Amino acid sequence: MSVKKELVSRRKLPRPVIRRLPKYLTFVRTLQKHDRVLISSQKLARALGLTSSTVRQDLTHFNSCRLSKQGYKIKALEHTLVRAIGLETNQKVIVVGSGDLGRALVLAEDLVEHSFYVCGLFDPDPSMCGRKVGTFTVQTLDDLLHVVERERVDIGVITVPPAAAQGVADKLILCGVRGLLNLTASNVVAPRKVTILDGGIEASLQELSSLLKIADENGGNP
Amino acid sequence: MSVKKELVSRRKLPRPVIRRLPKYLTFVRTLQKHDRVLISSQKLARALGLTSSTVRQDLTHFNSCRLSKQGYKIKALEHTLVRAIGLETNQKVIVVGSGDLGRALVLAEDLVEHSFYVCGLFDPDPSMCGRKVGTFTVQTLDDLLHVVERERVDIGVITVPPAAAQGVADKLILCGVRGLLNLTASNVVAPRKVTILDGGIEASLQELSSLLKIADENGGNP
DNA sequence: TAGATTGTTAATCGATTAACAATC
DNA sequence: TAGATTGTTAATCGATTAACAATC
Numbered sequence: 001m002s003v004k005k006e007l008v009s010r011r012k013l014p015r016p017v018i019r020r021l022p023k024y025l026t027f028v029r030t031l032q033k034h035d036r037v038l039i040s041s042q043k044l045a046r047a048l049g050l051t052s053s054t055v056r057q058d059l060t061h062f063n064s065c066r067l068s069k070q071g072y073k074i075k076a077l078e079h080t081l082v083r084a085i086g087l088e089t090n091q092k093v094i095v096v097g098s099g100d101l102g103r104a105l106v107l108a109e110d111l112v113e114h115s116f117y118v119c120g121l122f123d124p125d126p127s128m129c130g131r132k133v134g135t136f137t138v139q140t141l142d143d144l145l146h147v148v149e150r151e152r153v154d155i156g157v158i159t160v161p162p163a164a165a166q167g168v169a170d171k172l173i174l175c176g177v178r179g180l181l182n183l184t185a186s187n188v189v190a191p192r193k194v195t196i197l198d199g200g201i202e203a204s205l206q207e208l209s210s211l212l213k214i215a216d217e218n219g220g221n222p
Numbered sequence: 223m224s225v226k227k228e229l230v231s232r233r234k235l236p237r238p239v240i241r242r243l244p245k246y247l248t249f250v251r252t253l254q255k256h257d258r259v260l261i262s263s264q265k266l267a268r269a270l271g272l273t274s275s276t277v278r279q280d281l282t283h284f285n286s287c288r289l290s291k292q293g294y295k296i297k298a299l300e301h302t303l304v305r306a307i308g309l310e311t312n313q314k315v316i317v318v319g320s321g322d323l324g325r326a327l328v329l330a331e332d333l334v335e336h337s338f339y340v341c342g343l344f345d346p347d348p349s350m351c352g353r354k355v356g357t358f359t360v361q362t363l364d365d366l367l368h369v370v371e372r373e374r375v376d377i378g379v380i381t382v383p384p385a386a387a388q389g390v391a392d393k394l395i396l397c398g399v400r401g402l403l404n405l406t407a408s409n410v411v412a413p414r415k416v417t418i419l420d421g422g423i424e425a426s427l428q429e430l431s432s433l434l435k436i437a438d439e440n441g442g443n444p
Numbered sequence: 445t446a447g448a449t450t451g452t453t454a455a456t457c458g459a460t461t462a463a464c465a466a467t468c
Numbered sequence: 469t470a471g472a473t474t475g476t477t478a479a480t481c482g483a484t485t486a487a488c489a490a491t492c
Contacts, residue, residue, distance in 0.1 A: 100326035458483080
């Protein structure tokens with residue numbers, strides 16, 4: 001009897017590719033607005049600051065979008081990216097932290113346009129509760145479980161003060177949220193089953209600052 | 223005559239290390255608050271979700287902070303990180319875009335605490351001009367050059383609507399800004415001498431969404 | 445001393461780039 | 469047809485992990 005191996009192809013996109021997906025998507029969408037139909041790996045590369053080789057290599061992970069040897073079909077490409085990112089249906093998120101950043105997030109129409117639907121705004125500070133932010137009413141963490149279960153929320157966005165971040169993360173995980181976007185200037189840890197992504201602006205500024213410093217010392221970017 | 227090579231040691235930190243620097247720094251600072259003196263690579267690793275091997279490898283890039291074989295001296299480590307990131311003196315930034323996100327940025331005390339000093343808040347939309355946001359008055363882009371030169375600003379943070387992003391970036395570059403933090407949901411390109419870092423929240427959410435989707439399909443994180 | 449921990453080398457793993465035949 | 473462009477393989481480059489002697 002022969003051994004079947006790798007039945008499920010563990011279709012695991014490399015992390016760098018995953019990071020580039022949103023960039024491909026935004027670019028492809030602006031092309032659509034201009035009614036373009038085909039796009040070459042070379043032009044794609046130039047627009048995103050990559051090599052055409054990397055683009056082609058990236059896109060081989062999806063075998064559904066090319067009109068071979070003539071470039072990539074923009075419409076099919078968009079569709080493929082949307083599926084890979086998981087945006088066919090609006091992703092539900094909740095925001096915890098009703099400070100300036102949290103407010104900015106739920107007020108902006110931006111998230112909706114990017115297929116994320118905010119199901120609720122929460123704050124660990126009870127005194128914030130009941131306040132209105134746009135169409136939202138700030139809720140306590142006691143309401144968390146209820147909302148997460150009812151709406152089947154997958155993603156929690158954390159925008160509380162640094163000291164409160166880990167506690168909020170723990171609560172979110174307990175409620176069954178599977179992905180966390182940590183926009184806090186503090187480190188948050190979670191069990192392996194939960195995916196954390198750090199997107200804090202302070203950290204980004206510090207990273208940028210390092211990059212500039214190094215560019216300095218070496219006389220410009222390589 | 224012998225050839226001298228590599229006089230300047232091109233002290234180039236690998237990009238992944240640079241990305242981790244802010245995490246090390248925040249963790250080391252919380253340790254300081256608890257009056258801890260030494261920390262092992264193992265504990266550091268656990269707190270940041272790395273292997274101790276990676277931590278040691280990372281820290282060999284700085285040969286100034288270890289009390290060999292007993293762990294790392296927290297105080298020295300903090301100092302080293304601050305220098306590597308370039309935070310010895312407050313970094314000057316300007317924010318372009320006075321929408322919700324821009325407002326959140328300049329209102330939060332957060333940036334100051336992280337050694338970034340906001341020199342001005344601008345908006346490409348003239349009708350926004352003159353409005354007060356906290357202690358700031360929104361300025362037009364015509365004032366950009368003036369402020370950048372007077373204050374010697376290195377970093378520009380872009381928080382305008384997507385369609386305006388590239389134009390704002392171009393203006394900032396023209397004014398002599400060397401680093402851009404693009405918080406916009408659109409792709410921005412720049413000449414090589416300028417460093418761009420993307421930190422858009424929409425992109426982060428999309429990345430997280432992909433990660434969740436893949437975790438799904440493979441039955442949990444690896 | 446014994447246990448913990450570093451610094452460092454070598455091994456592994458992974459991503460990017462280069463090159464080119466196939467083909468629209 | 470000639471030029472452009474893909475898909476793919478192999479080569480290069482880079483990062484992470486493993487392992488262990490040195491030593492506090």
